[in-house]
Amino acid sequence: MYNTMAGDKERKIRQLKHNLDDSRMREKRSEDMDAYQRVFDARTISQLVKMLNNGVITEIVGIISQGKEANVYFAYGEERLPIAIKIYKIDIQSAKWMKNYIKGDPRFKKIGTSPDKVIFTWCQKEYRNLMQITQAEIPCPQPLFFRNNILLMDYIGDKNGTPAKKLKDSVSDLKKPNKELEVTLQYIAELYSKAKLVHADLSEYNILYYQNTQYVIDVSQAVSRSHPKAKQYLARDIKNIINFYTNIGVSTPDPLEIYTTILHKGN
Ligand SMILES: Nc1ncnc2c1ncn2[C@@H]1O[C@H](COP(=O)(O)OP(=O)(O)OP(=O)(O)O)[C@@H](O)[C@H]1O
Numbered sequence: 036m037y038n039t040m041a042g043d044k045e046r047k048i049r050q051l052k053h054n055l056d057d058s059r060m061r062e063k064r065s066e067d068m069d070a071y072q073r074v075f076d077a078r079t080i081s082q083l084v085k086m087l088n089n090g091v092i093t094e095i096v097g098i099i100s101q102g103k104e105a106n107v108y109f110a111y112g113e114e115r116l117p118i119a120i121k122i123y124k125i126d127i128q129s130a131k132w133m134k135n136y137i138k139g140d141p142r143f144k145k146i147g148t149s150p151d152k153v154i155f156t157w158c159q160k161e162y163r164n165l166m167q168i169t170q171a172e173i174p175c176p177q178p179l180f181f182r183n184n185i186l187l188m189d190y191i192g193d194k195n196g197t198p199a200k201k202l203k204d205s206v207s208d209l210k211k212p213n214k215e216l217e218v219t220l221q222y223i224a225e226l227y228s229k230a231k232l233v234h235a236d237l238s239e240y241n242i243l244y245y246q247n248t249q250y251v252i253d254v255s256q257a258v259s260r261s262h263p264k265a266k267q268y269l270a271r272d273i274k275n276i277i278n279f280y281t282n283i284g285v286s287t288p289d290p291l292e293i294y295t296t297i298l299h300k301g302n
Pocket residue numbers: 099100101102103104105107119121176188189190191192198199201240241252253254
């Protein structure tokens with residue numbers, strides 16, 4: 036009995052590692068063994084196995100994106116609903132700059148000193164930010180669950196596993212780019228006035244465009260309005276968005292005017 040259970044667990048772990056390690060990952064692995072190992076530390080694997088055992092995750096299908104700080108996977112969750120799993124890598128360098136976006140946020144008084152604790156806080160921060168954005172009724176992936184460096188959220192894309200495109204890759208799909216500009220600016224304004232947040236890394240790379248709707252993603256660095264650098268980040272978000280739409284030929288308003296209006300209305 037014991038042997039069968041142990042064998043079962045090993046089989047599950049083997050299957051899990053195989054699914055986490057799709058062909059894109061394998062290519063990368065030889066160049067960047069270090070980054071590979073950082074995602075798949077024993078603790079992360081063990082947390083994923085727990086989630087598979089208790090049914091929060093039913094199956095991890097494959098990788099959507101491999102980034103510097105995190106990998107994102109397409110998976111099935113409870114009742115086999117499609118979900119996205121974002122796994123943050125435990126990395127000392129990342130933990131150093133992440134602290135700057137956590138310190139000064141009244142929601143996170145205790146950050147912890149070790150890199151893993153900082154990254155766990157970072158993951159929790161993304162979960163809480165997604166929750167605030169969902170409550171403000173701004174389209175984003177709804178957060179489902181988090182544990183340590185693992186975040187589960189709604190998956191945006193086709194049910195067959197083809198994820199939504201980024202706004203930067205959707206230019207030819209935009210029927211009325213000037214209307215989309217209004218929508219993005221409205222999101223920035225509502226993030227500030229309703230979710231009480233500044234995204235702080237908003238650009239055409241962190242907006243998904245799916246079925247004529249823009250979805251705000253990648254919100255781990257988003258800061259509370261009272262963060263000492265919130266206004267600086269707000270100005271940068273506005274500039275990034277204005278630059279993107281200007282470059283695709285949309286006539287755009289003065290970023291300073293947008294900034295002043297948002298601050299004026301939001302307070
Ligand atoms: N909920 C989701 N549904 C579908 N695709 C997603 C989801 N979340 C993230 N992705 C995909 O994964 C990519 C990376 O996600 P995200 O921007 O949150 O992480 P990141 O750490 O910034 O990664 P990168 O360094 O590649 O930008 C996104 O550009 C998008 O293609």
